[in-house]
Amino acid sequence: MNRVPFVDLKAQYSSIKSEIDEAIENVITETAFIGGKYVTRFEEEFASLYGVKHCISVANGTDSLYILMKMLNIGAGDEVITVANSWISSSETISQTGARPVFIDIDPQFYTLNEELLEKAITPRTKAIIPVHLFGQVCDMDKIMKIANRHSIPVIEDCAQSHFSEFKGEKAGSIGIAGSFSFYPGKNLGAYGDAGCIITNNDELALKCKMYARHGALKKHSHEMEGINSRLDGIQAAILSAKLPHILDWTEKRINNSVIYNNLLIDNPHVVLPLVRPDSKHTFHLYVIKHEKRDALAEYLKEKGIETAIHYPVALPNMKAYQYLNHKKSDFPVSSANQDKILSLPMYPELTKEQIEYVCNCIKEFDIK
Numbered sequence: 097m098n099r100v101p102f103v104d105l106k107a108q109y110s111s112i113k114s115e116i117d118e119a120i121e122n123v124i125t126e127t128a129f130i131g132g133k134y135v136t137r138f139e140e141e142f143a144s145l146y147g148v149k150h151c152i153s154v155a156n157g158t159d160s161l162y163i164l165m166k167m168l169n170i171g172a173g174d175e176v177i178t179v180a181n182s183w184i185s186s187s188e189t190i191s192q193t194g195a196r197p198v199f200i201d202i203d204p205q206f207y208t209l210n211e212e213l214l215e216k217a218i219t220p221r222t223k224a225i226i227p228v229h230l231f232g233q234v235c236d237m238d239k240i241m242k243i244a245n246r247h248s249i250p251v252i253e254d255c256a257q258s259h260f261s262e263f264k265g266e267k268a269g270s271i272g273i274a275g276s277f278s279f280y281p282g283k284n285l286g287a288y289g290d291a292g293c294i295i296t297n298n299d300e301l302a303l304k305c306k307m308y309a310r311h312g313a314l315k316k317h318s319h320e321m322e323g324i325n326s327r328l329d330g331i332q333a334a335i336l337s338a339k340l341p342h343i344l345d346w347t348e349k350r351i352n353n354s355v356i357y358n359n360l361l362i363d364n365p366h367v368v369l370p371l372v373r374p375d376s377k378h379t380f381h382l383y384v385i386k387h388e389k390r391d392a393l394a395e396y397l398k399e400k401g402i403e404t405a406i407h408y409p410v411a412l413p414n415m416k417a418y419q420y421l422n423h424k425k426s427d428f429p430v431s432s433a434n435q436d437k438i439l440s441l442p443m444y445p446e447l448t449k450e451q452i453e454y455v456c457n458c459i460k461e462f463d464i465k
């Protein structure tokens with residue numbers, strides 16, 4: 097039987113094994129475990145690829161959001177707006193600061209924050225907006241920045257799923273006051289453990305975030321404030337640096353794979369294909385279709401050896417964790433309807449044309465049955 101995994105991290109490791117092994121060995125030989133040249137090197141390389149002034153490495157892509165909000169002085173009594181369909185980090189970090197998460201529904205076409213609902217959600221307590229460039233798809237940053245600027249509210253871009261995505265030629269993460277990245281192993285740029293970073297052109301914010309993530313000190317034993325411990329370790333930094341020369345190639349391969357999927361699925365009337373926002377670069381962290389019989393289809397594909405996933409099976413405001421906000425499913429009609437229909441198909445750079453053909457044939461078989 098054919099087997100198509102949802103992601104295949106081993107395939108990527110095999111393709112650059114000697115580079116990764118050497119990177120790890122160097123860190124160990126030099127005992128550069130925390131801080132030091134490998135961490136600095138990665139920060140410089142990532143900032144330079146993004147054309148931004150600062151990259152502050154942190155322990156993961158949840159801390160990056162939390163640190164940014166803390167350093168923008170967000171806390172109790174404040175509200176932060178984010179989107180109803182995302183990974184819980186986007187909203188849980190808002191609560192972590194003491195502020196209240198305010199959810200808005202997704203756009204029916206592009207599945208990201210519906211910009212048309214944004215202005216209505218703003219109150220005098222709103223202290224930040226966190227648009228999430230979900231699945232690799234960017235939000236309409238023109239509309240978001242225009243509204244945010246009119247109200248002088250900072251925009252933190254959650255780029256955990258959108259490394260090197262672009263909106264009108266500008267890289268996601270470099271448009272708002274800061275971009276927040278995760279390098280969780282399965283992300284488009286993934287470490288071999290937890291890792292994340294913040295990018296920004298704002299000197300003051302960069303300095304504060306760096307200090308806060310390192311116990312409030314830029315120099316050892318000189319704590320200007322209390323902070324937290326959120327560091328990228330040397331081994332993860334060296335692995336990320338080893339991967340960086342390949343990331344644009346891997347991104348192109350994801351995009352090519354999305355085109356192969358589209359071409360094979362376009363004639364299938366039961367499948368709703370993912371749309372790409374005009375004037376943008378969608379980097380396909382996930383290839384998400386919609387299907388009326390989603391659960392049965394996923395089960396059928398599983399029997400055929402094809403792994404799928406759902407991002408996400410329950411929209412954030414519909415979760416038990418947010419029961420206290422007293423939302424009804426009808427408050428978020430698009431997210432609530434989508435959660436029963438969306439299906440993420442296998443997607444990674446090393447996925448072959450034959451594997452995609454097999455997946456699409458199996459979907460066709462299911463729909464003909």
Ligand SMILES: *Cc1c(COP(=O)(O)O)cnc(C)c1O
Nearest residue numbers: 156157158183185256278279280
């Ligand atoms: C993965 C992810 C995060 C959190 O990243 P971690 O590194 O796992 O903490 C935040 N937001 C979104 C949208 C994500 O997909």
